[in-house]
Amino acid sequence: MTLFLLPSILLVISAVHAFQFEELAHYVDSHQEEYVEALRDWVAVESDSSDVLKRPELHRMMEMTAQKLRSMGGNVQLVDIGVQELPDGQTLALPKVVTGQFGSDPNKNTVCVYGHVDVQPAKIEDGWATEPYNLTDINGNLYGRGASDNKAPVLAWMHAVEAYQALNMELPVNVKFVVEGMEETGSNGLDAMILAQRDTFFSDVDFIIISDCGWLSRRPALTYGTRGNCYFFAEVEGPKQDLHSGVYGGTVIEPMTDLIGILDTLISPSGKILVPGIREAVAPLSDEEWRMYQDIEFDINDYKSKIGVNQLMYTNKVDLLAHRWRYPTVTIHGIEGAFSAPGSKTVIPAKVIAKFSIRQVPDMEPAVVKKQVTDYLHSVFAKRKSPNTLKVTMIIGAKPWLADTKHALYEAGRTAIKKVFDMEADLIREGGTIPIARTFQDVTGKSIIMLPIGGFDDGLHSQNEKMSRYNYIEGTKLFITYLNEVAQIKKSV
Known part of the structure; x- marks a missing residue:
């Protein structure tokens, strides 16, 4: 019953x-x-x-x-x-x-x-x-x-x-x-x-x-x-004070030149992270995850229109979403100490600080990323044989x-x-x-x-x-x- x-x-x-x-x-x-x-x-x-x-x-x-x-x-x-x-x-x-x-x-x-x-x-x-x-x-x-x-x-x-x-x-x-x-x-x-x-x-x-x-x-x-976030400061310091570029330019090795030089070694024009060990730590994209991305509703042209660009790093939906969500990125956010106000100023900054971040993903660990980035930038800086000093600090280490x-x-x-x-x-x-x-x-x-x-x-x-x-x-x-x-x-x- x-x-x-x-x-x-x-x-x-x-x-x-x-x-x-x-x-x-x-x-x-x-x-x-x-x-x-x-x-x-x-x-x-x-x-x-x-x-x-x-x-x-x-x-x-x-x-x-x-x-x-x-x-x-x-x-x-x-x-x-x-x-x-x-x-x-x-x-x-x-x-x-x-x-x-x-x-x-x-x-x-x-x-x-x-x-x-x-x-x-x-x-x-x-x-x-x-x-x-x-x-x-x-x-x-x-x-x-x-x-x-x-x-x-x-x-x-x-x-x-x-x-x-x-x-x-x-x-x-x-x-x-x-x-x-x-x-x-x-x-x-x-x-x-x-x-x-x-x-x-x-x-x-x-x-x-x-x-x-x-x-x-x-x-x-x-x-x-x-994604997580490893946020870095890279500080290059040289002269004891800011200098006039007309008076001192061509005689000192400028901190800004050093800083731009090492920043350029972080990422390639195509978006490839150049710091050794970063890409190797990323969990591979599984077949199941690839299929999940295929089913997601997403229009690349709408995306380009929304952000106001005519070209993206990737031309298909799966690659674009994967690099937006589940692969790490390097972004250079700005430089402190540089002249950035309107107008012109012929200054050689004595100290400049770059601010950049790496959005981290499984299976990357913040402590490991910190060591990889710090060691890499110091090795690149050493090759420049500059008398200036470099200090690298990670101020945020948020996990994914x-x-x-x-x-x-x-x-x-x-x-x-x-x-x-x-x-x-x-x-x-x-x-x-x-x-x-x-x-x-x-x-x-x-x-x-x-x-x-x-x-x-x-x-x-x-x-x-x-x-x-x-x-x-x-x-x-x-x-x-x-x-x-x-x-x-x-x-x-």
Whole structure:
């Protein structure tokens, strides 16, 4: 009798879940103006973590985040993570990390949602078409600094929890929040906080979700990897002071000439990294990964048009995506100490510092990369037989992060995207670095997924950053659905 009725019971359960989603989706649709106003309030706060003069605004942003979670009935804490030492030796309080908890049922999975509410600098004179801290709705796009990175995604997760609450529906999983205010400047203090709370706040967490990323195209995406970042200073010093090129030019060996000479040995015109050992350490591209790249929606011509170039290093999709995501790159960012102001100045700089980075990938290790780069540049410099001195320093050594796309978290993501958007998800990697993902993985040992809702054309860190209404509202529905799908994952004992 029981076996005979089982298919009918499953049909009933399925129908109930479908009805619940429709009701939740309708609630989201009917409250979208409220969601836009919430984003407007958050964007209005100039929470620029790089500007110490705006630190009061950043503290206010963290309090607003905490208050939002409190208004939802969460168990909320503002965690003190210490102080930041400024270049002049003074100290400044770091913005507190906000944690929140909704539900503590030991029989349910517990997810931890990570986000940040600090932003990059923005001024209208930088080329913005609208006031960057006044959310502006134009043709369904919500323009404002931090709209996509990362205020709308953080709010969308809160809206998702609120929707269940408003309809008196039990949350399918326990939900925890970790929201910080220093991500854009390196997440100062957060690593130590995660380590300190590994056996308390994070002890019952099963999975960690990060939504601080975006889609590659108009197709929704799941992100399973990011590159790391080894950031270097190469300093060449010669005369005791800057010199007049007319008086001293031709008699001294100039630091700038030495610096340009060694920088030119880092990478070939075709993009090949010339530092010995770097390319040999890279994990080979597997046949399975090659096939995954084939299935990704990506238009090279659109990509060229978007960034305003007429030629790229690679002409086919797989090569281009692979070198954007899963191969290392060398980028020279600038030279400090050189004359760079408008006009002319006939100076020989006494000391110049090049700033360059290597985006690292599996199986490269920062400590090994540091030694490879330092040894190589010193060997190249020695061949110049220059009387000047070279100093190489690695100031950032962030590791890459890579997840298993066959993990149940990704299966749940595929299912949720199919239900909400009626299309298959793109499985993508990020060329940038999100160090906190690797920290979460190494410290907590938990499985992680990156579940973005930001659009491919949102302009993160750029002028006219935006979040479309469509991505904001449908993204909230995606988060609602994803919580339900994660609830189906068998809880580990």
